[in-house]
Amino acid sequence: MSFLRSADVGYRRFLMTDRILDIQNLKTYFHTQEGVIRAVDGVYLSVRRRKALGIVGESGCGKSITSLSVLQVIPSPGRIVDGRVLFYPEAESDRPVDLAQLKRHGRELRRIRGKDISLVFQEPMVALSPVYTVGNQIIEALRLHEPHSKRRARELAVEMLDKVGIPNPDVMVDRYTFELSGGMRQRALIAMALVCGPKLLIADEPTTAIDVTIQAQILDLIRSLQTDMDMSVMLITHDLGVIAEMVDDIVVMYLGKVVESGSLHDIFDRASHPYTVALQRSIPRFQRRGQPLEVIRGNVPDPYTRPQGCEFAERCPKAMNRCFQDKPAMAEVGDRHSAKCFLFTDEVESAPGREANVR
Ligand SMILES: Nc1ncnc2c1ncn2[C@@H]1O[C@H](COP(=O)(O)OP(=O)(O)OP(=O)(O)O)[C@@H](O)[C@H]1O
Ligand SMILES: [Mg+2]
Numbered sequence: 001m002s003f004l005r006s007a008d009v010g011y012r013r014f015l016m017t018d019r020i021l022d023i024q025n026l027k028t029y030f031h032t033q034e035g036v037i038r039a040v041d042g043v044y045l046s047v048r049r050r051k052a053l054g055i056v057g058e059s060g061c062g063k064s065i066t067s068l069s070v071l072q073v074i075p076s077p078g079r080i081v082d083g084r085v086l087f088y089p090e091a092e093s094d095r096p097v098d099l100a101q102l103k104r105h106g107r108e109l110r111r112i113r114g115k116d117i118s119l120v121f122q123e124p125m126v127a128l129s130p131v132y133t134v135g136n137q138i139i140e141a142l143r144l145h146e147p148h149s150k151r152r153a154r155e156l157a158v159e160m161l162d163k164v165g166i167p168n169p170d171v172m173v174d175r176y177t178f179e180l181s182g183g184m185r186q187r188a189l190i191a192m193a194l195v196c197g198p199k200l201l202i203a204d205e206p207t208t209a210i211d212v213t214i215q216a217q218i219l220d221l222i223r224s225l226q227t228d229m230d231m232s233v234m235l236i237t238h239d240l241g242v243i244a245e246m247v248d249d250i251v252v253m254y255l256g257k258v259v260e261s262g263s264l265h266d267i268f269d270r271a272s273h274p275y276t277v278a279l280q281r282s283i284p285r286f287q288r289r290g291q292p293l294e295v296i297r298g299n300v301p302d303p304y305t306r307p308q309g310c311e312f313a314e315r316c317p318k319a320m321n322r323c324f325q326d327k328p329a330m331a332e333v334g335d336r337h338s339a340k341c342f343l344f345t346d347e348v349e350s351a352p353g354r355e356a357n358v359r
Contacts, residue, residue: 019088020200020232021047021070022096026083028062028069035304039065039078041256044330047200047249049088052226052233054243054264056279057253060300063236066253067202070234071113072104089116089199115145118193120186120203128177134161134188135173138195145196160191165217183210190218197229204236219246240283244268252276255300255311258330262337272339275312310342318343 028040040062047053055063068074070085086096102109113119129137138157142148148156154173161169164187177185187210193201201222207215219242225231235246243250243264250267252260252275260273271277278296298315307313313323323342330338331345340349 018049018091019046020049021234022084022086022088023066023070024084024086026066026069026085026100027081028065028074028078029081030078032077037303038256038306039303040069041306042083043253043256043258045251045258045261047232047234049232050226050230051248052235052246054247054250055234055236055253056240056243056250056267058279058296058300060303061253062256063253064204067119067204067234067236070099070202071117071119072099072102072109073119087112087117087200111145114141114193114198115196116198117200117202118196118198120190120193120201120206128185128189128192130176130178133174133176134180137177138173138188138192141192142195156195157191160195161188163221164188164191164194165214165221166191183214186210187214187218190221194221194225197225198231200232200234201225202234205238206235207242208237208239215242222246252279255306257311257340259312259341260339262334266334266337270334270337272333272337272344273312273341274316274318274343276339278315278317310340 023043023045026040026043027038030037030039043062043066045053045055045066055066057063065074065078069080072080074080080100083100085099087099088094088096097108097112099109099112128134132140135154135157138160139150139153142153142156143150158169158173161172166172166184166187172180172184177188180188186207190206203222206222207218210218222233223246226233233246235243237243247264249263250261251258252267252273254275260267260271260276262270267276271280282296296315297317301307301311301314307324309322309324309326310316310319310328313319316323320342326342327349328340328342329345329347329349330340331347333339333344
């Protein structure tokens with residue numbers, strides 16, 4: 001297909017890395033009475049096998065909707081209108097499954113959800129049922145995918161609750177979720193997500209509601225499982241300290257698009273896109289020591305309209321005339337480090353194949 005035919009050097013190099021998830025030109029829109037919200041508007045990103053990818057960007061830039069799109073658990077009326085979500089369960093040489101093509105409530109997607117790919121959300125009460133005990137929900141998740149006896153499944157559930165730091169796990173396993181504190185619920189949810197040993201864990205602010213000591217414990221757990229079980233991770237968090245500890249690669253999103261991608265060091269030490277630089281200066285722990293915090297000037301534009309040129313031009317301290325007219329193509333600024341900005345390319349955004357946002 002034209003996408004591959006027009007692949008450039010960066011994209012070919014990208015094809016050689018071992019990915020477990022490869023999102024191409026993903027568009028997830030909300031059609032509302034007031035207009036169309038392009039929450040995710042042509043996202044390209046990859047998660048490498050056994051590696052962790054962090055997604056960063058200001059509130060509303062599309063981080064959660066991107067991650068929810070992977071398993072099509074997008075809130076109504078949102079839906080995927082274009083793009084591919086290629087999942088490589090075993091090795092990249094295998095034929096990928098395009099998750100975006102699967103039926104939303106179909107058997108195939110249900111089989112992948114929980115077993116191959118697990119999700120941990122911001123709000124645990126949405127994912128946990130109030131009418132079953134914590135143990136029953138974990139046992140259910142296990143037995144849905146593996147033929148364990150009830151007794152063995154219960155043992156594994158207790159083990160997992162212990163691993164995520166729930167005290168007295170053999171008692172807590174019989175509690176209902178509404179009997180748990182917020183932090184305990186979040187840990188129960190993480191236990192449920194990890195119990196089947198997923199190949200990919202998608203975690204959206206997984207530890208925000210949890211106190212700092214337990215947070216460190218859970219992040220350690222995720223990291224050790226990542227090594228022990230060859231798990232890959234897609235992590236969304238506002239805490240850049242956590243990002244720095246946990247991830248290998250980062251994508252920076254702005255208005256539903258990836259504007260820069262690279263390794264942790266590329267983004268922290270060699271940020272190229274003016275938006276990433278501004279983001280760094282505005283967030284404590286991201287900016288270099290001794291520099292004052294700065295506010296990114298201007299506001300995120302209203303969600304129903306999109307600028308004609310570069311999405312960031314209105315707020316960009318380096319904007320040139322053409323930035324208000326054309327949208328820049330993704331440009332390589334280093335080895336597996338790309339930025340979508342006319343400071344680094346003369347090319348305008350065109351067919352998907354030219355979008356070498358590639359990791
Ligand atoms: N249920 C919905 N209906 C309509 N628009 C929505 C809905 N959920 C999200 N959006 C829109 O999609 C865009 C992206 O939202 P998303 O939740 O992905 O942002 P985010 O980057 O995760 O932000 P945050 O950091 O605050 O969690 C926003 O403009 C938001 O208004
Ligand atoms: Mg979010």
